[in-house]
Amino acid sequence: MKNQEKRGYRLRITVAVKIMMAAILLCVLVIGGYVAYMQLHYYRIEDHTALEIEDNTEGVLKTGETYTAVTYNIGFGAYGPDYSFFMDTGEMKDGTLTKGEHGKAISRKSVEEHTEGAIQELQKLDADFMLLQEVDTDSDRSYHVDQSRELTEAFPEYGSVFANNFHSAYLFYPFSDPHGAVQAGLLSLCRYEIADAERRSYPVDNSFITKFTDLDRCFALMRLPVEGGRELVLINSHMSAYDEGGLIRTQQLELLNSVMEEEYSAGNYVIVGGDFNHAFGEAAAEGFPSEQKFPEWVSVLTQEDMAEGITMLRAENELEVPTCRGADIVYTKGINYTTVVDGFLVSDNVKATAVNVDTDFAFSDHNPVKLEFELAK
Numbered sequence: 001m002k003n004q005e006k007r008g009y010r011l012r013i014t015v016a017v018k019i020m021m022a023a024i025l026l027c028v029l030v031i032g033g034y035v036a037y038m039q040l041h042y043y044r045i046e047d048h049t050a051l052e053i054e055d056n057t058e059g060v061l062k063t064g065e066t067y068t069a070v071t072y073n074i075g076f077g078a079y080g081p082d083y084s085f086f087m088d089t090g091e092m093k094d095g096t097l098t099k100g101e102h103g104k105a106i107s108r109k110s111v112e113e114h115t116e117g118a119i120q121e122l123q124k125l126d127a128d129f130m131l132l133q134e135v136d137t138d139s140d141r142s143y144h145v146d147q148s149r150e151l152t153e154a155f156p157e158y159g160s161v162f163a164n165n166f167h168s169a170y171l172f173y174p175f176s177d178p179h180g181a182v183q184a185g186l187l188s189l190c191r192y193e194i195a196d197a198e199r200r201s202y203p204v205d206n207s208f209i210t211k212f213t214d215l216d217r218c219f220a221l222m223r224l225p226v227e228g229g230r231e232l233v234l235i236n237s238h239m240s241a242y243d244e245g246g247l248i249r250t251q252q253l254e255l256l257n258s259v260m261e262e263e264y265s266a267g268n269y270v271i272v273g274g275d276f277n278h279a280f281g282e283a284a285a286e287g288f289p290s291e292q293k294f295p296e297w298v299s300v301l302t303q304e305d306m307a308e309g310i311t312m313l314r315a316e317n318e319l320e321v322p323t324c325r326g327a328d329i330v331y332t333k334g335i336n337y338t339t340v341v342d343g344f345l346v347s348d349n350v351k352a353t354a355v356n357v358d359t360d361f362a363f364s365d366h367n368p369v370k371l372e373f374e375l376a377k
Contacts, residue, residue, distance in 0.1 A: 044201060044216055045164060051197040051220060054152065056159040059192040061226045061375060069129035069371040070357075071273035071342055073238070073324075074118045075364035076136045076184060077111035077147060078104065081331040083365075086174045087242060090328035090337065091293045098292070098328040103171075103179040108143035115147050117363035119154045125357065125370055130155070130189040131236040131273040134364075135162075140170070140180020148187050158189040163199045163220035165238060186220050186236045186274075195231070196223040200259065203251040205243065215240075217252065219274070221259070226269065226375060233263045237274035246299035249278065253305060260345065261307035269375050270310065270347035275324075275366065276301060277341050280314055284340035287319045292326060292337040306345065313344045313354050315369060321356035323367045331361050343369050349376045 061067070079085070084100035091097050105111045122130055135151065136142040152160050164185040171179040188197075202217035219237035226232055237256065240248045260270050278301035279285035285300050303312050315321075322338035325331055346352045352373035359367050 042169070043167075044204070045167075045199060045218070047199075047201040049199040051161050051163055051199050053194050053197055054160045054162075055156070057157070057191060057193055061192055061224055061232055063226065063228065063375045063377040066372060066374050067129070068125075068127040069131065069234075069271065069273055069344070069373065070122065070125050070127040070368050071131040071133075071236075071275070071344065071371075072118065072122065072368035073133040073275040073342060073364060073366035074115070074135060074147070075366060076105070076134045076139065076142045077114040077118075077145060077363075078102070078106070078142065079327060079361070079365040080106075080110060080114055080363070081361060082106070083327070083331075084329055085327040085365075086177070086179070088326065088328040090295050090326050093291055093293055100328045101177070103174045103177040104141035105143065108145065111142045111145045111147075114363040115145065115150055119151060121357070121359055121363065121368060123154070125368065127370060128191045129234060130158070130187075131234075132187045132189070133236070133238040133275045134184060135187040136182070136184040137162075139182040139184055140178070141182060148185075151187055151189070155189050158191055159194055160190070161188045161194065161197045161220055161222055162186070163188075163218055163236070164216070165218045166215040186218070186238060188220055188222060188234070188236045190222070190224070190234070192224055194222050195225050197221065200255070202239065202255060203248060204240065205248050219256065219272075230268055232269045232271065232375065235259075235270070235272040235274070237272055237276065239275070239277045241277045241297060243277075243297070243299075249299055253301075257305075257307035257310070260310050260347065264307075264309045264347040264349070268347075269350050270345075271350060271352075271371070271373065272345040273343070273369070273371065275342050280312060280318065280340045280343050284314075284318055284322075288322050288338045289334050290337045291335045295326060295337055298339060309348045311346055311348065313346055313352055313371070315340070315343060315354040315356045317356055321358045321367060323356050323369060325361050325365050327365045331365075333360065342366055344371045346373065350374070351376055
């Protein structure tokens with residue numbers, strides 16, 4: 001009897017081990033298959049890709065006249081005040097570590113409401129040029145709301161250029177609220193004729209995990225005719241955010257500087273607007289009240305970083321209205337870390353002023369920035 005019990009015990013152990021090994025093998029196959037799926041679907045869009053110009057207008061720019069532009073990261077319609085994002089981390093001044101919660105927007109309704117709120121803000125600003133970032137076209141994270149279509153339909157008198165800078169297979173993370181598959185990019189709306197548009201690819205972090213979670217970073221370069229034969233080179237840019245040590249952002253800035261310098265040297269006017277994911281100067285980096293420590297993700301941009309003939313335009317109210325809030329916690333004014341990472345760079349033949357527009361982060365984790373400019377004769 002004892003021998004039978006021993007044999008039965010050994011049999012149960014053997015079966016349990018086999019089940020455990022089978023479970024481990026299944027996990028390895030599932031994980032390996034998922035990694036292979038992500039790798040097979042990963043690609044980068046080729047540099048210097050021509051961009052389609054939709055509903056182009058016929059107006060030609062003139063020197064000596066005043067025009068306006070706005071840059072606004074609309075945060076794919078997710079970032080209301082009650083939203084935090086899973087990739088954002090931080091630390092409170094008392095040492096408490098913080099981490100965002102959500103992988104996608106809270107609901108389709110919230111995406112629609114925040115997109116409409118952003119549209120209404122843009123309508124009030126009534127700018128000649130709108131440079132928008134994190135505009136989704138068909139993404140799980142925004143419940144497949146086509147924000148690009150909604151924006152272009154809201155501004156039918158504008159020509160438009162769309163540059164895809166985030167195209168990913170289904171990202172099954174965070175497990176409780178997967179980010180999903182994404183198609184998103186930079187949308188530029190212009191009241192004046194665009195002669196040509198191309199997508200320039202930024203350097204990105206190609207490490208194994210990061211390349212699946214970060215964007216296919218780029219900037220959209222548009223050429224607009226100016227009376228007299230020169231061009232306005234208008235650039236919509238979105239630099240990397242999750243870049244420890246700022247190495248990739250340094251490489252991205254080198255590319256952008258080289259393009260700006262080349263165009264300015266050729267006699268063209270240059271305006272770059274966007275989300276730089278750099279604080280616009282040391283004062284803006286730590287200029288706002290907060291209950292959080294200075295975050296690791298913030299790099300500081302200064303005038304010394306600019307190419308010759310290019311000015312980092314600091315808003316007239318730069319220390320009164322921030323343009324970006326930390327998304328590792330829900331938003332409460334004076335609690336979250338805030339800074340200025342959105343704005344404009346202009347060549348010296350452009351006379352310009354800027355102002356940060358205070359929406360109190362009602363529709364995005366960013367505020368818009370409005371530029372008023374004149375092309376010098």
